[in-house]
Amino acid sequence: MYVKRNESGKIEQVSREATPDCKEFIEPNSAELLAFIGSDEAVQQAALRRSDLEFVRVLEDVIELLMSRGAISFTDLPSPAQEKLMARQSLRHRANRVELLSDDSVI
Template sequence: MYVQRDSQAKIVCVSREPTSMCDEFMAADDSELLFFLSDGKAQADVSQFQASDLAFVRVLEDVLDLLMDKGVISFMDLPDAARNKIMERQSLRRRYNDVNLVGDDDDLI
């Protein structure tokens, strides 16, 4: 995302593409950008939405595992990018769980 700032360095405009007015690149998950896009709602609201996204990702992982276990889909049926992300996520979960960084609840990762 590309942003335009006012004289107080606050974001006043956002664009998906660079323009003459919006020329500063900002990551889409930047907290300042998320705050601007949330119309100034409290950061707690944005954080709650992000936490919901993370929990939903875990649900999708579980659904994928279930579908593969039941033979509805095959891991190899998935696009390369999806397979890579799944394997990366599984590797991260194993690594964190092996060193017990998250305690007994692996739903956190």
């Protein structure tokens, strides 16, 4: 593998072949290269997980909207989906109750 380094000597770009920017050869299994590749991958995975969690909330809101408009019924959903929705609603209800109890404005 060939790398390009920044002013402080850290890897900032990688190429399988030598390029005008990536001139320095580094062993593919070097700890430095693996750390660089892994850190980028870890950042992407964390962003994907965060996006998944946000999207779950969107889907939950869409399901509630469809049910409130009569487009679907709770019983139309498969049993596992019903159970998961009920569990999330229960958790959210308890979390909201805790937030109300921990309000700093209580006399």
